[in-house]
Amino acid sequence: MRTATEALDWAEAHPNRDxxxxxxxxxxxxxxxxxxxxxxxxxxxxxxxxxxGTNPADAPAGALHWWLNDGETSGHVGISLGGAEVLMxxxxxxxxxxxxxxxGVTTVAxxxxxxxxxxxxxxxxxxxxxxxKLTAAPKPLPAGKLPKTTTEQxxxxxxxxxxxxxxxxxxxxxxxxxxxxxxxxxxxxxxxALRQFGYTGPADGKPGVNTYKALQRLAARYGYAGPIxxxxxxxxxxxxxRFLNTL
Numbered sequence: 001m002r003t004a005t006e007a008l009d010w011a012e013a014h015p016n017r018d019x020x021x022x023x024x025x026x027x028x029x030x031x032x033x034x035x036x037x038x039x040x041x042x043x044x045x046x047x048x049x050x051x052x053g054t055n056p057a058d059a060p061a062g063a064l065h066w067w068l069n070d071g072e073t074s075g076h077v078g079i080s081l082g083g084a085e086v087l088m089x090x091x092x093x094x095x096x097x098x099x100x101x102x103x104g105v106t107t108v109a110x111x112x113x114x115x116x117x118x119x120x121x122x123x124x125x126x127x128x129x130x131x132x133k134l135t136a137a138p139k140p141l142p143a144g145k146l147p148k149t150t151t152e153q154x155x156x157x158x159x160x161x162x163x164x165x166x167x168x169x170x171x172x173x174x175x176x177x178x179x180x181x182x183x184x185x186x187x188x189x190x191x192x193a194l195r196q197f198g199y200t201g202p203a204d205g206k207p208g209v210n211t212y213k214a215l216q217r218l219a220a221r222y223g224y225a226g227p228i229x230x231x232x233x234x235x236x237x238x239x240x241x242r243f244l245n246t247l
Contacts, residue, residue, distance in 0.1 A: 039128035042075035095147035155234025
């Protein structure tokens with residue numbers, strides 16, 4: 001049995017299903033990626049699993065997110081990467097990895113927005129009784145496989161937002177992982193990048209009011225119309241996200 005991180009590595013190495021597309025083979029993808037025993041299709045497996053919660057953000061990495069269609073005759077399943085981030089087949093087009101035949105990393109909300117007749121049921125710690133390998137922390141996204149951040153729509157920074165933030169920081173010398181967990185080294189590089197937006201403080205990796213004011217000036221170029229007060233809110237993050245989605 002594999003963890004979510006190991007499943008990501010497996011997914012990168014297997015862009016096709018036996019030489020063909022992964023589309024409509026979500027259960028097969030999850031079984032292979034996590035090295036589980038077969039448990040029927042996603043509809044059968046969902047009904048045989050124990051739903052632990054219905055808030056996607058509570059799901060630990062390695063848990064499974066489940067959907068059923070209106071008639072509950074078919075289902076869909078994806079692997080939690082922590083929070084609401086999900087590795088799945090048939091991801092929204094913008095979130096699919098190039099060359100991977102519908103596989104990608106998205107969020108529960110973005111998949112729900114496809115309006116394809118599937119309704120989110122919740123997440124489980126098992127698949128049809130098979131207990132999964134769970135980890136508490138979100139796991140790194142594969143380098144070069146970052147989807148668009150949904151922060152542009154909801155104003156709430158998450159794993160993909162911060163991974164893209166690290167991608168931007170890499171242009172100023174950040175050499176750490178794009179794992180969506182910004183630390184001092186991420187912020188040091190970001191502070192260097194923010195000098196062109198009026199930041200004059202030290203690159204100490206400790207974001208404060210002046211760092212956030214510069215970030216708001218960047219956001220203002222991408223639709224943010226609020227005050228430059230160093231107190232970032234959802235509209236600040238939406239503006240920054242619009243910029244990060246251009247990278």
